[in-house]
Amino acid sequence: MAWRLRLVPEQTNIDFFRIQWVTFGASIVAMIASLVLVFTVGLNFGIDFQGGTTIRTESNSAVDVAAYREALGTLDLGDVSISEVFDPSFAEDQHVSMIRISAREGEESVTPQLILEVEQALQVVDPSITFPAVESVGPKVSAELVTSALLAVLAGTLGILFYVWVRFEWQFAVGTVAALIHDVLVTVGIFALFQIRFDLTIVAALLTILGYSVNDTVVIFDRLRENLAKYKQMPLREMMNLTANETLSRTIMTASTTLISLIVLLVFGGDVIRGFVFAMLLGVILGTYSTLYMAKNIVLMLGVDRGDKPKAPGKSEFANVEA
Amino acid sequence: MESMALWKRVFILIVCVWGLAAAAPNLFYAQVERHNDASAGIEAAGGTATPEQEAALSEWPGFLPSALVNLGLDLRGGAHLLAEVRVADVYKTRIDATWPEVRDALRDLREQVGAVRRAPSPDGVLRVTITEAAGMPAALEAVRALSSSVSTLTGAGQSTLDVTAEGNDIVVQLSEAEKRATDDRTLQQSLEIIRRRVDEVGTREPTIQRQGEDRILIQVPGIGSATELKALIGTTAQLTFNAVVSRTANAAADAGPRNLLLPSIDEDGVYYIVEETPVVTGEELVDAQPSFDQNGQPAVSFRFDTTGARKFGDYTAANIGAPFAIILDNEVISAPVIQSHIPGGSGIITGNFTVEDSTQLAVLLRAGALPAQMDFLEERTIGPELGADSIEAGRIAAMIGLVFIILYMIACYGMFGVMANIALTVNVALVMALLSTIGATLTLPGIAGIVLTMGMAVDANVLIFERIREELRAGASPRRAVEVGFDRAFSAIMDSNVTGLLTALIMFWLGSGPVRGFAVTLGLGILTSMFTAVYVTRLIVELWLDWKRPKTIVV
Numbered sequence: 001m002a003w004r005l006r007l008v009p010e011q012t013n014i015d016f017f018r019i020q021w022v023t024f025g026a027s028i029v030a031m032i033a034s035l036v037l038v039f040t041v042g043l044n045f046g047i048d049f050q051g052g053t054t055i056r057t058e059s060n061s062a063v064d065v066a067a068y069r070e071a072l073g074t075l076d077l078g079d080v081s082i083s084e085v086f087d088p089s090f091a092e093d094q095h096v097s098m099i100r101i102s103a104r105e106g107e108e109s110v111t112p113q114l115i116l117e118v119e120q121a122l123q124v125v126d127p128s129i130t131f132p133a134v135e136s137v138g139p140k141v142s143a144e145l146v147t148s149a150l151l152a153v154l155a156g157t158l159g160i161l162f163y164v165w166v167r168f169e170w171q172f173a174v175g176t177v178a179a180l181i182h183d184v185l186v187t188v189g190i191f192a193l194f195q196i197r198f199d200l201t202i203v204a205a206l207l208t209i210l211g212y213s214v215n216d217t218v219v220i221f222d223r224l225r226e227n228l229a230k231y232k233q234m235p236l237r238e239m240m241n242l243t244a245n246e247t248l249s250r251t252i253m254t255a256s257t258t259l260i261s262l263i264v265l266l267v268f269g270g271d272v273i274r275g276f277v278f279a280m281l282l283g284v285i286l287g288t289y290s291t292l293y294m295a296k297n298i299v300l301m302l303g304v305d306r307g308d309k310p311k312a313p314g315k316s317e318f319a320n321v322e323a
Numbered sequence: 324m325e326s327m328a329l330w331k332r333v334f335i336l337i338v339c340v341w342g343l344a345a346a347a348p349n350l351f352y353a354q355v356e357r358h359n360d361a362s363a364g365i366e367a368a369g370g371t372a373t374p375e376q377e378a379a380l381s382e383w384p385g386f387l388p389s390a391l392v393n394l395g396l397d398l399r400g401g402a403h404l405l406a407e408v409r410v411a412d413v414y415k416t417r418i419d420a421t422w423p424e425v426r427d428a429l430r431d432l433r434e435q436v437g438a439v440r441r442a443p444s445p446d447g448v449l450r451v452t453i454t455e456a457a458g459m460p461a462a463l464e465a466v467r468a469l470s471s472s473v474s475t476l477t478g479a480g481q482s483t484l485d486v487t488a489e490g491n492d493i494v495v496q497l498s499e500a501e502k503r504a505t506d507d508r509t510l511q512q513s514l515e516i517i518r519r520r521v522d523e524v525g526t527r528e529p530t531i532q533r534q535g536e537d538r539i540l541i542q543v544p545g546i547g548s549a550t551e552l553k554a555l556i557g558t559t560a561q562l563t564f565n566a567v568v569s570r571t572a573n574a575a576a577d578a579g580p581r582n583l584l585l586p587s588i589d590e591d592g593v594y595y596i597v598e599e600t601p602v603v604t605g606e607e608l609v610d611a612q613p614s615f616d617q618n619g620q621p622a623v624s625f626r627f628d629t630t631g632a633r634k635f636g637d638y639t640a641a642n643i644g645a646p647f648a649i650i651l652d653n654e655v656i657s658a659p660v661i662q663s664h665i666p667g668g669s670g671i672i673t674g675n676f677t678v679e680d681s682t683q684l685a686v687l688l689r690a691g692a693l694p695a696q697m698d699f700l701e702e703r704t705i706g707p708e709l710g711a712d713s714i715e716a717g718r719i720a721a722m723i724g725l726v727f728i729i730l731y732m733i734a735c736y737g738m739f740g741v742m743a744n745i746a747l748t749v750n751v752a753l754v755m756a757l758l759s760t761i762g763a764t765l766t767l768p769g770i771a772g773i774v775l776t777m778g779m780a781v782d783a784n785v786l787i788f789e790r791i792r793e794e795l796r797a798g799a800s801p802r803r804a805v806e807v808g809f810d811r812a813f814s815a816i817m818d819s820n821v822t823g824l825l826t827a828l829i830m831f832w833l834g835s836g837p838v839r840g841f842a843v844t845l846g847l848g849i850l851t852s853m854f855t856a857v858y859v860t861r862l863i864v865e866l867w868l869d870w871k872r873p874k875t876i877v878v
Contacts, residue, residue: 257782
């Protein structure tokens with residue numbers, strides 16, 4: 001027998017329901033905590049959602065936030081935040097900062113004169129400073145982006161709900177969607193907790209989390225459907241454990257390959273997409289957890305009507321696709 | 324075990340070879356880009372090539388595919404603007420233009436309607452007061468006769484003007500159908516003119532798109548900043564030549580009826596009172612070029628078309644010694660005195676210009692005036708260095724990710740891991756090949772999408788291999804185990820990928836900018852990964868089984 005790296009033993013017999021009230025309770029607590037955080041502390045919205053201007057500065061001398069702030073203090077800019085950006089991919093003498101200026105009441109975007117003034121004021125502090133990126137979003141567009149982002153996540157969830165319902169049973173659809181809501185909500189909660197910037201690309205990450213998490217859940221449900229047809233007498237709870245154990249190797253394997261790519265991106269992908277990759281990383285971890293401890297539990301609670309023959313894969317619309 | 328039919332095997336191989344060939348140019352991006360630019364340049368020059376173009380052309384063999392994936396602004400650097408066109412501006416122009424017609428029509432009915440006077444009204448509404456209320460029906464009929472029918476499909480049968488009576492006032496405004504038709508025309512014109520202006524500057528592949536009812540998205544790679552782009556497209560550049568009534572230093576001076584009080588562009592505190600109706604407008608220009616006046620100062624020379632030239636000639640002949648004003652976007656550039664009759668229809672605009680000013684003004688005049696002003700709702704500038712850094716970071720991440728996954732798959736599945744890795748490489752190549760072929764734009768989130776699909780693409784293979792292991796444990800023969808493994812895993816692969824594809828579609832449909840770029844690569848990645856994980860791996864496994872005919876296999 002050739003050597004193989006195995007993360008999961010060949011035969012496992014883990015009872016995923018043994019501590020179900022702990023795990024399920026923890027999930028519910030995490031979801032409530034996330035909601036509370038989002039509504040009390042709030043999210044650190046980027047300019048995509050709040051309007052305003054961000055200026056990225058780059059210089060070969062160290063960033064002096066206090067001096068920058070002082071230089072900009074004379075301009076009437078309103079709310080300004082300045083933060084230094086660190087990244088392992090930066091060169092030795094590459095110092096980057098982000099300056100964010102909030103949108104002003106009644107103005108669609110920051111005027112070119114104002115940006116010019118900001119740039120000139122900073123050049124006085126640090127003559128070697130350059131401005132590799134300047135982005136400005138007006139409040140009108142940002143309000144629309146919020147709506148379309150919410151709509152996208154909602155439409156994604158509904159689409160999945162509908163698809164799983166058609167392909168499986170409604171209980172499965174409810175379980176899947178509950179797991180999805182858990183993953184997305186807790187991810188958003190963590191963004192609120194650590195005040196990580198939340199912008200348009202994070203919404204893309206959330207949608208991908210939806211896709212990943214449902215992928216993970218569906219694979220287990222697919223096997224469960226097969227087992228339902230195979231073992232007609234086995235109690236549902238036992239059958240779910242059997243299914244989860246049978247697919248555990250795959251669940252861990254896929255989560256780990258995806259995590260490998262994400263960790264590589266997190267380390268080497270540059271600071272511009274770090275938030276995006278971080279959201280995805282959280283989502284993959286949460287998605288794997290919720291597949292094992294959330295989706296199935298809900299299906300078990302709802303029960304599956306086993307009098308009806310479950311929709312067998314052989315009768316589905318893809319059965320005639322020949323591999 | 325039933326092997327795949329020969330034609331299927333050949334087809335799969337062809338797709339793989341095509342993918343690798345079509346993805347290859349992206350590995351040599353700079354060379355291929357120079358090659359493509361040169362061949363486009365040669366074609367534009369009618370087949371003659373300069374030595375530099377010949378050299379650039381030979382950098383990439385002509386028989387190989389040369390389509391490249393477009394790099395998004397975040398990777399190439401450039402400017403992005405989202406503009407909202409003030410479509411209502413045009414209503415005002417249109418309605419104001421009907422006043423002389425309305426006046427003339429009512430003048431013919433003086434007996435019935437009495438004196439006719441224009442009353443103050445909001446922009447886009449014409450309010451006309453008549454003294455004889457009894458004449459109202461006749462007046463309404465006369466004004467309605469000026470209306471024509473709307474010339475769009477949806478608005479067909481409706482008239483252009485909404486004419487109602489309010490007491491002694493006739494209220495004229497554009498009908499809803501005509502407003503929509505006007506909006507549409509305004510947007511089309513604005514798009515066309517922006518395109519012309521951007522093309523005049525000659526940058527690579529700008530994106531100029533209409534978005535929704537009244538918005539235009541402009542993305543220009545390679546331009547220095549959004550401010551620069553705004554200077555180019557933000558000015559309406561409405562040029563008119565008007566008769567000057569007087570010159571004043573009083574900013575609150577009463578201009579008098581049908582006159583305008585306009586500031587001078589470069590003399591502070593100087594105002595001109597000019598007649599509202601222009602003698603000639605920029606629409607009658609056929610050419611404008613930067614040049615120099617007799618004192619060597621930068622200027623813009625221009626030529627009128629025939630009607631413009633006749634009007635300008637007649638006017639200058641009749642008004643020798645009087646000043647006239649050259650007005651750009653409601654500011655007086657200069658107000659020279661007419662020295663002599665100018666018959667040829669050409670002239671020169673002087674002012675306090677720099678060379679850049681005169682060059683830009685000439686571009687703007689040549690491209691034509693925008694029909695309405697624009698507000699900029701969103702603007703982004705990405706420097707080319709930042710873009711290059713992002714590409715570098717993305718490339719490194721993709722390479723390292725690929726190496727890790729390859730090693731990991733080999734560690735977990737041995738020989739089968741190698742096969743999955745071949746499929747994975749083909750998968751990445753196919754994504755790049757498809758992106759290049761359809762001319763999609765690759766953005767930074769798009770690169771993340773590719774790296775992510777690499778991680779997820781092996782999922783299908785993992786599903787299959789785990790199934791084969793189960794079958795082998797149950798005592799199936801190698802061939803049987805492989806066959807059952809592939810077949811059984813298929814429904815799970817299908818379901819999980821369809822849901823992934825569903826979210827990609829929703830992102831593409833609802834998203835914009837970075838979200839869309841990500842959705843495209845994710846969606847294509849899911850499609851190609853299904854193909855490679857299921858078909859390509861199966862082909863490789865079958866070929867291997869046919870060749871080795873092993874008694875036992877270890878997955």
